[in-house]
Amino acid sequence: MKFLCICQSGLGSSFMVQMNIQNVLTAAGAAEDITVDHSDVGSTTADILGRTPPCRLI
Secondary structure, three states: EEEEEEOOOOOOHHHHHHHHHHHHHHOOOHHOEEEEEEEHHHOOHHHHHHOOOOOOOO
């Protein structure tokens, strides 16, 4: 499973969310099975979101 955290500039909020998700996954012992990354809105395309279905925007 993959998580992609997205914010306006790709540096502040999305990186903070990425770190929080990674901390929760590590505490749950699931960090090896899940990839977490962050990006800015302008770099995120339908191609990126469509690579690993199912993808859900929250």
